[in-house]
Each structure stands twice: as C-alpha cells, then as structure tokens.
Amino acid sequence: MVEVKLHDIGEGMTEGEIIQYFINVGDRVKDDQPLVEVQTDKMTAELPSPAAGVVKEIIVRPGENVSVGTTLLTIESDQLLQFDPPMKTNQKRPQTIDTTILNKGKIILAAPYTRKIARDLGVNIEEVEGTGPAGRILDEDVLRHVNKKKPQITSAEPTEAVQSGEDVTIPFKGRRKQIAAKMTKSLYTIPHVTHFEEADVTNLLQLTKNLKQEGNYISVAAFFIKAVQLTLKEFPVFNAVLDEENEVIRLKKNYNIGVAVDSEQGLVVPVIHNVENKTIKEINTKMKFLIKKSQENNLTRNDITDGTFTISNVGPLGSIAATPIINYPETALIAFHKAKKRPTVVNDEIVIRSMMNLSMSFDHRVADGARAVAFTNRFVQLIENPSRMLVELM
Known part of the structure; x- marks a missing residue:
C-alpha cells in the first residue's frame, strides 16, 4: 500500500x-x-x-x-494488484484554477480562500454578486451576501430595540493561519531592529516619466530592486542567512529579491531570481508577471523559493512609515513608503522635492546598526542620482 x-x-x-x-x-x-x-x-x-x-x-x-x-x-x-479495474469513462478531472464553470454556462471567479469562507458560512457562492475585476467574488462580497440574507427584525413597539443579529466570523485557518505562524516565528526568532531614512526621488520620478513618454513603461519599483541588488553587492551581509546550527553566516552568491504582494488570499512574496543578471527593463517585466500570478493565485514553488532579500513597496497604498517583519530566514527587509512633495533644503535654499520615507528591518544577530545606516545611505545615493546607477551597470 x-x-x-x-x-x-x-x-x-x-x-x-x-x-x-x-x-x-x-x-x-x-x-x-x-x-x-x-x-x-x-x-x-x-x-x-x-x-x-x-x-x-x-x-x-x-x-x-x-x-x-x-x-x-x-x-x-499495480505491483500489488491481481486485476486491472477499468478506468471510469465518464470521469473528468475538476478545474484546478479558481474558476468554476456551471452547467448554465456562468463563470464564477473566486479565490480558494474566498470559497472556503463561503463554505464555512453556508453560502452558495453561485448566488454571490462579485464586485472585483471581471466580476471576481471577494471576501467582503461573501460577507455582504450573508448580511443581506439575515432576517431584519423589527418591532411594533417603538420603544423596543432592533436586534443587530450575530457577529460574522472569518475562519482563522488555511493561508491566513499559516501567514500568522510564519510572522510569529520570524518575530520571536529574529531580534528585529528597524532603521528609518528618507530619500529624494524627484530625479527618479522625472526619469520614469520621460521613459513613459518614449513608450518605455518602467515602474519606479524596478529601479528600487536594481538599486537594492547593487547595494547588496557592496554589503553582502544583508544578502545572507544565519546558520546557527553550524555557527556560520552564509553569504548568498545570487541576488534573489522577493517582492511582497497583497493578494486576495493574503500576503505572498514571489521572488525575482538572479537580479544581478537582469536589466532594469527585464526586472520590470518579471515583477509585473509575478504580481499578476500572485493576484490570480497561480504562483508555483519556483516562484516563491530561494529568496535572499525582500522589498515591500507600500507607497502606492499611502503609507508613511512601518516596522516590517523580516521574511524568515532572510536577514533584512526594506519597505518603501509614499513619495510626497514637501519643502526641503538644497544648497541652503528651500525647494519643493518629492521625498520618500523608507524603513529597513534587519537581524541584529547578523549585522549592526552602523552597517544598516551605511546600506541605506548607499541605496539612497543610487536612487537620488539614477545616473550613478547607470554607471554601476556599465
């Protein structure tokens, strides 16, 4: 057997x-x-x-x-069988993606975790109206459907209170529970220290704008990823894993940058492998491809393994600061926050520049604060002066 x-x-x-x-x-x-x-x-x-x-x-x-x-x-x-039962001729393999095709021809788009919420709440997902892209059913759509189905209790007496019904619960298991377990392990295993810095991204934003006008749509995040890789090359201790059992810090030879993505199923970190061998344009293409796969819940094992450093670009969501949790067992993670125009002193003059905060959490067992400051200083030099980055790539 x-x-x-x-x-x-x-x-x-x-x-x-x-x-x-x-x-x-x-x-x-x-x-x-x-x-x-x-x-x-x-x-x-x-x-x-x-x-x-x-x-x-x-x-x-x-x-x-x-x-x-x-x-x-x-x-x-088969080695143990004495006979060969015939295969069922009418058996069809179920769909393995998050699309269910009904007999009526209607297509239901919903992530596995959303379907699980519906099952646990006793909701027929075919009856739920999706508000996501292409009619995709979101978690909140299921909860909204539950609330609509609840009977509205009214009273003939004006003095009686209207009952609000029971609380709606969301299952704490599956991916959500596993994310929580990994975050807890990271936080309680790694002594986190977070270093904050700011960067003037005016020149970089202008560069991406110029490229867009020329038909080259390259995200600012792609420049961040390349700048991170170039900085890691100078500070390899942050591209490392602590092997406590063998009492060594393993400096990774490849630069595999993970990109934190907020998907419907929760936080995922697809990895762009061998960034050192990719151009900024290639990084941009691969990043968008992985983000799309993340949002469609189609990531493979290869897409999420062997990361050496993680970035989190939360700026588009409006963040100004954070204390990121390191993606265990990596040594560091850097988060980029919202770029905002504000008065800044340049050459003793007050000018308006696009300034961005960044947060870098690192493992204090592996590196000290001085190295983290030096790391972020070098990173800031590269993104504040994109021409320096181009020189590094020659």
Whole structure:
C-alpha cells in the first residue's frame, strides 16, 4: 500500500489546507497524475500520484488543515494488484484554477480562500454578486451576501430595540493561519531592529516619466530592486542567512529579491531570481508577471523559493512609515513608503522635492546598526542620482 503524504511544497511550509480531490475511492490513477489540491500560506499546488494503482482510502477531507507528513490517502499500487479495474469513462478531472464553470454556462471567479469562507458560512457562492475585476467574488462580497440574507427584525413597539443579529466570523485557518505562524516565528526568532531614512526621488520620478513618454513603461519599483541588488553587492551581509546550527553566516552568491504582494488570499512574496543578471527593463517585466500570478493565485514553488532579500513597496497604498517583519530566514527587509512633495533644503535654499520615507528591518544577530545606516545611505545615493546607477551597470 502506498501512502500519499503532504510534503513540503513551499519554502518553510509546515502545514496546508486540503482544497479538493481530483479522484474518488476506487478510481484508477496513473503515475504522476494530480490527486489533490493543497493551499499553503503562499500558493495553491497539486500533489501528484507517486505510483499507478487504485485509490483505496481518502483519509483527510477537504477543508481540513494538516501538518507536513500527514497521510492524505492510500493507493494500492499495480505491483500489488491481481486485476486491472477499468478506468471510469465518464470521469473528468475538476478545474484546478479558481474558476468554476456551471452547467448554465456562468463563470464564477473566486479565490480558494474566498470559497472556503463561503463554505464555512453556508453560502452558495453561485448566488454571490462579485464586485472585483471581471466580476471576481471577494471576501467582503461573501460577507455582504450573508448580511443581506439575515432576517431584519423589527418591532411594533417603538420603544423596543432592533436586534443587530450575530457577529460574522472569518475562519482563522488555511493561508491566513499559516501567514500568522510564519510572522510569529520570524518575530520571536529574529531580534528585529528597524532603521528609518528618507530619500529624494524627484530625479527618479522625472526619469520614469520621460521613459513613459518614449513608450518605455518602467515602474519606479524596478529601479528600487536594481538599486537594492547593487547595494547588496557592496554589503553582502544583508544578502545572507544565519546558520546557527553550524555557527556560520552564509553569504548568498545570487541576488534573489522577493517582492511582497497583497493578494486576495493574503500576503505572498514571489521572488525575482538572479537580479544581478537582469536589466532594469527585464526586472520590470518579471515583477509585473509575478504580481499578476500572485493576484490570480497561480504562483508555483519556483516562484516563491530561494529568496535572499525582500522589498515591500507600500507607497502606492499611502503609507508613511512601518516596522516590517523580516521574511524568515532572510536577514533584512526594506519597505518603501509614499513619495510626497514637501519643502526641503538644497544648497541652503528651500525647494519643493518629492521625498520618500523608507524603513529597513534587519537581524541584529547578523549585522549592526552602523552597517544598516551605511546600506541605506548607499541605496539612497543610487536612487537620488539614477545616473550613478547607470554607471554601476556599465
């Protein structure tokens, strides 16, 4: 009997939620055939069959959260079978993306976590009106639908209070719970120190504006990522992982920059690998591609692994400061906040410049404050004077 267990399908994964099975007990499966869809804190993935045979038992039911190493189902492999049951001719593999096609031809767009909220609240997701892009159903759409369905209690007596009904609850499990576990581990394992700095991004904003007019749509964030990589090259201690067991700090040879993305399923950090070998334009293209995959919940294991440093560009949301939690087991994370025009002294004169705050959290076991200050000073030099960055790339 072959046991199919939940294995680590993502860096640092400890548990996952079973979303759906593509097979039933008694079905014949082929080697490497997708068996079950699992959601972790970062992605949704399929687990393939380790052998050909017949499904004998499904142990863990959809909706349950289980730890890595848990047996999900068992398969009697062909080596043990005395006969060859015929495959069901009418069996079709369910959809593995977050789109359900109904018999009426209607397409329902909803993330797995949103569907889970609907199931837990007893809501038929087909009845929910989506307000997201292309009619996608959001978490709040499900909650709004629940509130609409609640009976409105009124009273014939003016003096009686109108009952407000029960509180609506959101399940704290699946990706949300896994994100919480990872953040807790990072905060209680790493002694965080956050260094704050400001940068004049006037020249950089003008450069991106000029490029846009020429037909080159390159995000400011792409310049940030390249500037981070160039700065890490000078300060490799921040592109490192602390290996306490072997009592060494491992300086990573590649610069794999993670980009924090706020998706409907929660915070995810897709990684742009080998930034040192990419142009700013290539970084921009890859970044947009990964953000799109994040928002569509289509990230693969390769998209989220082997990060060496993380950035969080929260400026577009309006942030002015933060104390970011490091993406364990990395050594540092830098957050970029809202760029705002304000009076600034330049050459003893008060001028209006676009100023941006940044926050850098780092592991105080690995680096000291002086190195963090030197790091941010160098980074600021590069983005305040984009021409210096171009010189570095020659």
